[in-house]
Amino acid sequence: LLLASLTIFILMFASLALLLFLLLRMYFYSLSDWELLAEIRRSSASIAEDVSYAEALALDDDGRKLHIYTFGCNGVENVGVKYQWKKGENPRIMKDGQPMTGGSRLGNIWITEFWGRRLESDLLQLHIKGKNMLTEHEYTVETVVQLYDGEIAEHF
Numbered sequence: 001l002l003l004a005s006l007t008i009f010i011l012m013f014a015s016l017a018l019l020l021f022l023l024l025r026m027y028f029y030s031l032s033d034w035e036l037l038a039e040i041r042r043s044s045a046s047i048a049e050d051v052s053y054a055e056a057l058a059l060d061d062d063g064r065k066l067h068i069y070t071f072g073c074n075g076v077e078n079v080g081v082k083y084q085w086k087k088g089e090n091p092r093i094m095k096d097g098q099p100m101t102g103g104s105r106l107g108n109i110w111i112t113e114f115w116g117r118r119l120e121s122d123l124l125q126l127h128i129k130g131k132n133m134l135t136e137h138e139y140t141v142e143t144v145v146q147l148y149d150g151e152i153a154e155h156f
Contacts, residue, residue: 029135032107036132036139039101039109043093044128044141046100050081051124051145057152063115070150085114093128101130108133113140122147 050068051057058067065084086094091110092101101111113129124147129140 028106032132032134033137033139035104035106036109036130036137040111040128040130040139040141043100043111044126044143046095047083047126048143048145050083051126052148054147054150056150057124057147059116059118059152063117066116085111107135112138118152119144121151124152 047066050070051066054068054070056069058069059065060067061084065082068081068083070079082096084094086092086099090102090108091112092099093111093114094100101109103109110131110133111128112131113127115127117125117127119125124145125142126145127140127142129138131138
C-alpha cells in the first residue's frame with residue numbers, strides 16, 4: 001500500500017512539474033512575442049517622428065535606406081539621420097549605424113522586410129515586418145507619414 005501511494009505521489013509530482021514547465025515556456029514565448037511587437041512599434045514610431053519634422057528625405061536602394069535631413073535648433077546647421085535595413089545573419093534596422101532591433105534575452109528578432117515608398121512629394125509609406133525566431137511568429141507595421149514642411153526626393 002505504501003509503495004502504491006508513493007508511486008501515485010511521484011506520478012502526480014511529475015505531472016505537476018511538467019505542467020509548470022509547459023506554462024512557463026508558454027509565458028516566456030508570450031514575452032518574446034511582446035518584445036517583437038515592441039521593437040517593431042518603437043522603430044516605426046522613431047522613424048515616423050524623424051520623418052515628420054524633416055526638411056528633406058531621400059530614399060536609396062529601393063527604399064531600404066532613408067536619409068532624413070533637418071535643421072538643428074539654431075536653424076542653421078544641417079542635421080542628418082540615416083535609417084537602413086541591414087541584411088545578413090541577423091537582419092535588423094540600423095539608425096546612424098546603431099542597431100534599433102535585434103536579439104534580447106526575450107527572443108531573437110529579425111526584421112524580414114523594411115522599406116519606404118514615396119506616395120506624394122510629402123507622404124512616405126513605411127513598411128516594417130519582423131519575425132520572432134523563437135516562436136516563428138511574424139508582425140507587420142505599415143503606416144503613412146507626412147512631412148510637415150519638407151519634400152521627399154528619390155535620391156540625393
